[in-house]
Amino acid sequence: MRLTIDHRTTYAFTAPQGRIVQLLRMTPGDTHDQTVADWHITVDCDSRMTQHRDGFGNATTMLYCEGAIERIELTVSGEVVTSSSSGVLHGAAELLPPRFFLRTTPTTVADAAIAEFAEQESGGRDIAALHRLNGAVRARFADDSGRPAKGRTAAEAFALDALTPRDMAQVFVAAARAMGAPARYVSGYCDLAGDNRPTPHGWAEAYVEDCGWIAFDPWLGLSPEEHHVRVAIALDAAGAAPVAGSRLGDGAERLEVNVTVQSDD
Amino acid sequence: MGTRAFDEIMGADGGSRPELASLAQWLAETPPDELRRRQEAAESTFRQLGITFAVYGDNDASERIIPFDIVPRVFLADEWARLSEGLVQRVDAINAFLDDIYGAQEILKAGVLPEDLIFLNPQFRPEVVGIRPPHGVWAHICGIDLVRTGPDQFFVLEDNARTPSGVSYMLENREAMVRLCPELFGQFRVAAVDSYPDRLLETMRSVSPRGCGQNPTCVVLTPGHFNSAYYEHSFLADSMGVELVEAADLVVDDDVVYMRTIAGRVKVDVIYRRVDDDFLDPLVFRPDSMLGVPGLIAAYAAGNVAIINAPGNGIADDKAIYSYMPEIVRFYSGKDAKLPNVETWRCREPEALRYTLDNLEQLVVKLVDGSGGYGMLVGPTASKDEIAAFRAVLEAEPHRYIAQPTLALSTVPTLVEAGVAPRHVDFRPFVLSGAKGVQVVPGGLTRVALREGSLVVNSSQGGGTKDSFVLLDGGNRQTQTMGENGMTQEQSL
Numbered sequence: 135m136r137l138t139i140d141h142r143t144t145y146a147f148t149a150p151q152g153r154i155v156q157l158l159r160m161t162p163g164d165t166h167d168q169t170v171a172d173w174h175i176t177v178d179c180d181s182r183m184t185q186h187r188d189g190f191g192n193a194t195t196m197l198y199c200e201g202a203i204e205r206i207e208l209t210v211s212g213e214v215v216t217s218s219s220s221g222v223l224h225g226a227a228e229l230l231p232p233r234f235f236l237r238t239t240p241t242t243v244a245d246a247a248i249a250e251f252a253e254q255e256s257g258g259r260d261i262a263a264l265h266r267l268n269g270a271v272r273a274r275f276a277d278d279s280g281r282p283a284k285g286r287t288a289a290e291a292f293a294l295d296a297l298t299p300r301d302m303a304q305v306f307v308a309a310a311r312a313m314g315a316p317a318r319y320v321s322g323y324c325d326l327a328g329d330n331r332p333t334p335h336g337w338a339e340a341y342v343e344d345c346g347w348i349a350f351d352p353w354l355g356l357s358p359e360e361h362h363v364r365v366a367i368a369l370d371a372a373g374a375a376p377v378a379g380s381r382l383g384d385g386a387e388r389l390e391v392n393v394t395v396q397s398d399d
Numbered sequence: 400m401g402t403r404a405f406d407e408i409m410g411a412d413g414g415s416r417p418e419l420a421s422l423a424q425w426l427a428e429t430p431p432d433e434l435r436r437r438q439e440a441a442e443s444t445f446r447q448l449g450i451t452f453a454v455y456g457d458n459d460a461s462e463r464i465i466p467f468d469i470v471p472r473v474f475l476a477d478e479w480a481r482l483s484e485g486l487v488q489r490v491d492a493i494n495a496f497l498d499d500i501y502g503a504q505e506i507l508k509a510g511v512l513p514e515d516l517i518f519l520n521p522q523f524r525p526e527v528v529g530i531r532p533p534h535g536v537w538a539h540i541c542g543i544d545l546v547r548t549g550p551d552q553f554f555v556l557e558d559n560a561r562t563p564s565g566v567s568y569m570l571e572n573r574e575a576m577v578r579l580c581p582e583l584f585g586q587f588r589v590a591a592v593d594s595y596p597d598r599l600l601e602t603m604r605s606v607s608p609r610g611c612g613q614n615p616t617c618v619v620l621t622p623g624h625f626n627s628a629y630y631e632h633s634f635l636a637d638s639m640g641v642e643l644v645e646a647a648d649l650v651v652d653d654d655v656v657y658m659r660t661i662a663g664r665v666k667v668d669v670i671y672r673r674v675d676d677d678f679l680d681p682l683v684f685r686p687d688s689m690l691g692v693p694g695l696i697a698a699y700a701a702g703n704v705a706i707i708n709a710p711g712n713g714i715a716d717d718k719a720i721y722s723y724m725p726e727i728v729r730f731y732s733g734k735d736a737k738l739p740n741v742e743t744w745r746c747r748e749p750e751a752l753r754y755t756l757d758n759l760e761q762l763v764v765k766l767v768d769g770s771g772g773y774g775m776l777v778g779p780t781a782s783k784d785e786i787a788a789f790r791a792v793l794e795a796e797p798h799r800y801i802a803q804p805t806l807a808l809s810t811v812p813t814l815v816e817a818g819v820a821p822r823h824v825d826f827r828p829f830v831l832s833g834a835k836g837v838q839v840v841p842g843g844l845t846r847v848a849l850r851e852g853s854l855v856v857n858s859s860q861g862g863g864t865k866d867s868f869v870l871l872d873g874g875n876r877q878t879q880t881m882g883e884n885g886m887t888q889e890q891s892l
Contacts, residue, residue, distance in 0.1 A: 157694075229529055237521075
């Protein structure tokens with residue numbers, strides 16, 4: 135499947151900024167079932183960009199802009215060819231061993247409620263148990279199609295009725311780790327998520343002994359097939375966020391994100 | 400403690416060690432009131448200089464000085480030579496370990512360490528996996544905490560490979576001693592420590608990404624004047640003749656670090672940072688931190704700046720890793736460690752926990768990730784209630800603790816209310832690693848537990864400091880012809 139991505143991020147500031155430095159996790163890598171055919175990151179103001187690879191193996195871009203900046207727009211566009219993987223990840227750059235992803239972070243702590251949910255719904259930590267967990271997260275929450283609340287933890291999300299894909303994925307990650315399965319957050323794109331989305335898509339990967347890393351999309355209630363473009367992984371959503379930014383200047387910022395993914399089907 | 404501790408000047412039997420007879424004589428001949436007068440003079444200077452520290456949890460103690468003791472502790476030349484060899488070997492191993500653990504991870508493939516000890520340890524920072532610091536040096540400044548139980552019996556208590564502090568005390572204590580007890584520098588040939596700032600600057604320049612021939616720009620990065628070690632930060636910057644900067648003074652552009660100056664931007668090559676990893680770069684470590692420099696880690700990963708000490712070093716001085724240091728030294732050097740560890744029980748292991756719980760009265764129990772003497776139990780001096788309370792804490796979270804025997808720490812005569820009496824000491828020598836190798840500064844920070852019988856030397860827990868003399872060969876001038884009073888060439892100010 136050929137997926138075409140158009141991802142626009144606009145920051146508008148109430149006062150001009152002297153400097154902006156951003157770390158972008160916006161570049162997908164090739165895997166066995168994902169080939170990046172074309173990819174561009176462009177910025178609408180005078181800037182310098184450098185390419186890096188972080189400790190998780192993610193391709194990152196440093197963006198440096200000098201003021202006075204009242205508004206900045208980042209446009210990510212590209213084409214990725216995917217093939218059906220049955221959710222199994224092959225050929226990704228792995229710098230850290232699976233057990234590392236048993237680590238918890240402040241936003242992915244499994245509180246008693248999540249741990250109990252994980253135990254009741256999964257009953258083990260094999261691949262079938264993880265699929266049951268994935269289905270149970272889907273069944274438990276209604277959809278929230280807005281922008282995910284910044285800094286919301288898995289435990290906070292678990293107490294709500296409706297969740298964004300990101301928060302469902304964080305609940306899955308916390309629950310999978312509570313079951314003893316290494317798990318991580320994935321940010322990327324999915325053409326099933328609908329047009330003009332206010333954020334990229336988010337799902338999870340869990341490690342299963344003898345199988346490797348398997349992707350689970352709790353929002354979909356299924357393992358990703360060829361509809362997903364995997365961009366960045368981390369221990370939690372914040373670690374895989376498309377933009378980590380800093381600015382030098384007063385005033386408030388207004389963020390607008392518009393993501394559209396089209397498939398050739 | 401049962402057995403009597405080794406006294407570094409008086410020896411084990413209460414006479415005096417033959418090599419240090421003249422120091423014992425000086426102690427006997429100088430009236431305590433005179434010693435006290437000199438000590439007070441030194442402390443008043445320290446107060447004027449502002450060498451203060453903050454005690455955590457104590458709101459009105461932000462301007463407290465660490466007590467200074469006028470009686471020096473002395474290392475003989477041959478003792479020091481053997482100790483230095485052990486320190487160099489250990490710091491070499493720490494550098495090799497860090498290079499390996501964030502790189503090829505050969506030590507894990509060889510099964511020397513349990514993988515979970517690294518990967519589930521918050522001190523292992525995924526943010527720097529795959530980054531190699533300029534010239535492959537990680538632990539540029541190590542403060543290795545040692546204790547002593549006999550003339551040649553030294554044990555490593557703790558490896559400080561992050562941002563060890565205390566070197567300003569080494570230097571200020573020496574200045575005070577030269578001024579207040581010049582006669583001692585007539586009697587003994589004491590190795591100079593005042594070259595430390597030059598050695599540190601040379602170390603910094605040697606790891607500059609663009610080579611030291613290019614006149615690299617070095618800076619000291621401080622969290623600010625509210626930090627308890629701010630005096631030391633400004634003192635070191637001053638004595639090296641480099642800028643003391645805060646995060647807001649640095650900017651990163653195009654993966655290059657610049658310092659803002661009145662004359663415009665100046666490219667920075669080497670940063671001696673006295674801020675924790677978490678506050679280095681908000682884009683990579685803590686997004687809520689205002690202290691960091693956005694883009695600093697990108698500049699570091701691109702090889703455009705050296706950060707001293709390297710980010711991620713906490714994995715080398717973690718107390719859980721410490722217990723494996725003998726194996727780590729053997730793995731990288733192919734030889735046994737010249738400096739032994741203190742025997743350590745890892746409470747994460749069920750048998751070790753059982754032993755610890757059964758012997759709390761005899762053991763020192765510490766937090767794996769603690770420092771400064773907080774969250775620890777010193778069994779022999781603790782009350783029954785304290786032990787009972789600690790037992791509950793330990794049983795709840797055994798993986799957070801290690802236990803060690805209480806050693807008969809050496810003592811050094813110390814000026815106390817009732818005159819001069821033995822008090823337990825430890826020692827923190829400073830070891831510098833640059834592109835050209837590892838060197839040990841001939842001196843260090845001696846900390847002394849001022850309360851009788853106490854083994855806790857931390858400044859936050861009522862400890863003081865002493866000057867630490869390292870004697871040069873033939874260090875006792877009384878055996879030579881040049882026994883005059885006055886300053887020696889080695890100790891010129």
